[in-house]
Each structure stands twice: as C-alpha cells, then as structure tokens.
Amino acid sequence: MNNEQYLEVYRHSLSHILAKAVIEIFGAENVQYAIGPQISDGFYYDFLLPRTITEDDFPAIENKMREILKRREDWKRDEVSKEEALELFKGQKYKTEIIEELEDGETISIYHTGDDFVDLCRGPHVNNSQELMGAAFKIRQASGAYWRGDEKRDMLQRIYVYAFPNQQELKAHLAFIKEALERDHKKIGTQLDLFMFSDTAPGMPYWLPRGWKLYNALMKFSRDLQDRHGYQEISAPLINYKKLWVISGHWAHYQNNMFLVPGTDWTPNADDMMAAKPMNCPNAMMTYKRTNHSYKELPIRYSEMDVIHRKEKSGQMNGLFRVQEFRQDDDHTFVSEDLIESEVADIISIADTIYSAFGLTYRAELSTRPDDFMGDIEVWNKAESILKEILNKRYGEGNYEINEGDGAFYGPKIDLQIRDALGREWQCGTIQLDFQLPHNFELTYTDKDGSMKEPIVIHRALYGSFERFIGIIIEHLKGRFPFWLNPYQVAIVPIRTEHNDYAKEIEEALTDAGIRVEADYQDKHMNEKLKFFRNMMDPYVLVVGDKERENRTVSVTVRGVKTQLHDVPLDRFIEICKKQNKERNLELISEI
C-alpha cells in the first residue's frame, strides 16, 4: 500500500471513528450524521447536533475517539439493497437522502464498526480499529457548513480533524500551519507599514507611503512589459449611467455586486442612476467604438489599471485577498479570429515573465463551452481548438487541466493557477475569449474584402488584482521583496551627525540612479537606526562613518546576511543597484 492509499484508508476510517464518538457523546437519537470525506490534511465530518460544538469539546471528543480505538473492534463490510439501507438508516435524514438518490436495484455497501455503529460507505477501510492506533490526529476546528454546499439548505456543524500516519508527520504539518500564520499578509502588512483598513470603508485598502511605493513598482513592471508588447494604456470613467450597464448586461446580471450612485431624485432604477464600475470591459468597448476600424489595425490592445468596485456580502472580505475596491492589470484586446493564436501565445509569454520574477510557478486550466453558451457553436469549437493547440504547444498535451463546460457563457477561457512557497494555489491570471460583448456593443471592423466583421475580444489579467497579488507575494516571500520591488531599496545610516553630509551625497547619487532610498539623519545611536531599517526589511543598509567618507566607500549590510561587506566603492555599489533594477532579479546580490 503506498502512502496515498494508506492516508485514504486511515483518514476515511478515522472519520467513522469520529462519527461514532460524536454519537456516543450526544446520544444516537440526537445526532444526524451526514458525510465525512478525507481532505488534504485529514478529514471532516458534518453533523446536525442539539448544540454548538466549541473548542472546549475537542478534548472530550478526541478522548472518546481514542477510547473507541482501544476497543479493537472489527470492521465488517456488508452489502444491502436500497430498501434494507433505508430501513437501517431510518430517522437519518441525510443518509436517507443519499440512499434515495441511488439507482433502484443498486447494491449499497455499508461498514460496521463494532456492533453498534454503521455507516454508508464505499470503503475501503481497516479490518480492525487496532490498525488506527498508531495514527496521529487532532481536531482542528468546528465550523458551519451547508448540507451539500448549498446555502439554501441546512447548516450543519463540520468538525475538521488533522490526521497523519504518525506523530512526526502531524507535527510537521502543525509547523507548516504555524509558518503560514507567520507569513500572514495582514500581519506583515502592518509590520512593514504597507496598508491599512478602516471600518468606514470595509474591504477598501488604504495604501500607506511604503505600500504605495511597492504598488507603483508593481504597476511599473506591468507597464514596462506591456509597452514592449504593443499595449496602449487607457483610463476611463469610474462611474457610468445605468444605460451603459444595461447594454453590457451588468444591470441585469451583476447589479447586486455594484455600488450604485443615485441621481438627482434618488429614485431607484431612475435613468440618471449611476453605478461604479465592477469591471473595465464596457468602457473598453466604448473606447473601441469611438471610431471605425480596419483589419489592418488589429490587434488593438487597450490595457487599463483603473480602480474598480465590487460590493461583497458581509463575511466575504479577507485582508487583501478579497476586497471591495481594487485594481486589475486589465486588458481588452480586439482581434480577428486568425489573430487569436498568436495573441494568446504572447499573453502566456508575458505571464511567464511576470510569475518567474517572483519565483512563482503556475499551471494552466482550460474551461470550455457551458450549456448556456451564447453565440455561434462553430466559433466556439474553433476557438477551443485554437486554445488547446496553444496549450499543447506551450505545456505539452496532458500538462494542463480541462474543465469541460466551465467556461463563461460568452467564451472559453484559460485560467492560470499559481503556486506559492507553501504549495498553496491561487487563481490570478485569466485569459478569456469573448464573443458576446462586441456583439452587445455592436463593434465592427472592415475586413480585407470590404465587409463589416465583428471583432473578438480577449480579456486578460495576469496579476489578477494588484491587491490580491500583493497579498500573495507578501506571504510567498515572507515580506522579503526583491530589490526592484521593495518600498525602499537602500537605507543609509550615518554613524554620527558629522557624517550626514556624506550620507546626503550618497542619497542624492542613488536617487539620481533611480534607486528608492531612505536615510536617518537624526542624532541617535546607529544601532537604533539600523534596527528600524532591518525591521522594514530594506535590501541594503549602508553604514557610513569616517573611514567610508575618507575612501568614498560604503559598508553594506545585505538583508538576510549576518556579515557586512566593507570598503565597497560607492560607484560600484550604485552599479550593482542599477543592474538589479534593470534585471529585476529575484535574489539580492550579496557579493559585491
């Protein structure tokens, strides 16, 4: 049995033990037990219980589980008919629902654990509880979860349990969780003074001086790349009259997520009602539509970094990961069908450049035509096959996932899932074909033969949103940003105030070279100044005193390196900085 099967059997079996323990604690007549699948770090089980489980209940449940294991009960598999199963699980509404959905005549497998507990299950399981005694488990938390993941149905109590084959692996996992907590972007964001929130504007970050420098560096990176790839940046209104949203379809389908701005008479639904844009697309369509276009102009790439607003239900916000006001590195590229392939390939090459600059890897997913698709099925088929071809070329056949029927109603899409230092995946990049909006806005171009054609729009974002992406890289890099990105790139510590003049000279020279630099000219101990800059994780901290001033050198403390570099010529240091800004290296140069 390999490790994966082992985990499956053990976690699966342990979830039955959890259910049995909960039933013994609360009494069989008081517990409705639903399902208990395994997950990446253990398993959970959903229950309907007479009262809420709290952390104080965990030890009792864990102890009961251990007590049950010690009984060394045999596990017995049985096969029963649908009727027998319904009888066996009489009074258990969730089990009954599951059984009723099975085909008539299907044999149903059930597992007995000892004489007094039975659960519906495909298995496989251990033969005797004894086999589970070496396994390590720990209740993680209890929380609410909807039956069948449907918010209109019962809210059950889900008990999450970490489960591993042995104590060492459990310990290692708990250490991993702790590490993730230390990397929490909300925590590091406060420490590094990057951003804050106010309850007067939930989910709308304030970017503080340091954070805004980083944000700008990130925008610059994107703009530099896009310039090289023939993009033209535009900026458009943040609020538009209802009229625009009616054309785009947002008024009908997205109104609940839009911040509305009442007109003069405050009448809901009045024509002078405005709405803050939740997406940039409609205004990009308007921009295209302002004039006639020839096939010779295509592709037209309108990139856009405006702020957008999306109203979220309470409880959906989460630091920078989920906000109500954010900025996308958005673009709408207008193409003819024959340009899709080269254009998408180019976008993927930009994605490679961006993600590798942060040391992030990613994988691609293709989502294809859904049942409620709009447009011409021939165009869909063609587009999908083009996208597949690109993905095959770039990643190799079978090296990307295909989500059949998961595309948007307006076109197929490629999503890029990035993977961070802790192995967590995030959906950031997305490349979507759209046959619908150009149609709604009646966009055209004149083709070679003089006929009017409808362009296809490629929507794409690679950071996704700057806010979410910054959150991800804070956690991925633990706040240790590469040189080109850090809010301040160099900090200067004059040892005594008499060294301030030389320090100012250095500051000016670095600033001239396009380096973001900060210095502390106060009359206080150098250690105090050092401490601040190091806490802020500035990549290089320069210490200057008599010796440096005399020789026109600097002493460099490299972030993350214990020993200092002395007698570094100032000019040499500036060159190193310029080089790193230009090349956007991920790692700091620590040998100068």
Add this chain to the structure above:
RNA sequence: GCUGAUGUAGCUCAGUCGGUAGAGCACUUCAUUGGUAAUGAAGAGGUUCAUGAGUUCGAUUCUCAUCAUCAGCUCCA
C-alpha cells in the same frame, strides 16, 4: 448572507468573579558622540476598554442590537 469567535494605548497583549484600567515595543525630554538588531533616567499617551441601548446605586466587565475583523461554509480577482 450562514455558523462560531474576537474587538482594551500607534503595535503586540494582560486585566477587572460589576466599583471609573496595566506591561513591553514605539513616542517625548535630558544625558550618552556611538562601527552593525533594543544605552540610561524621566515623561506623556486610553474623550475609560468598537458603537448604541438595557439591567444596576454603579458596567470596560452582565444582556440585547449594530458595526468591523478573523476562521470555516457559500460566492469570487
């Protein structure tokens, strides 16, 4: 929106079994002229413990509501 928890000085947190709050860091002043992660001493800082009601002689501490945040669920960039 749902389940649960949390909300005390700029930050991290302690505390009051109901009698008008405390520590460390940060901040200010003075002394220290200092060579690589916390020099010493003194001081200030909370419209009084998210907001609003209620119970009480009295509430930061109890009850309810609201807001915000966090962990899940659902939905999403």
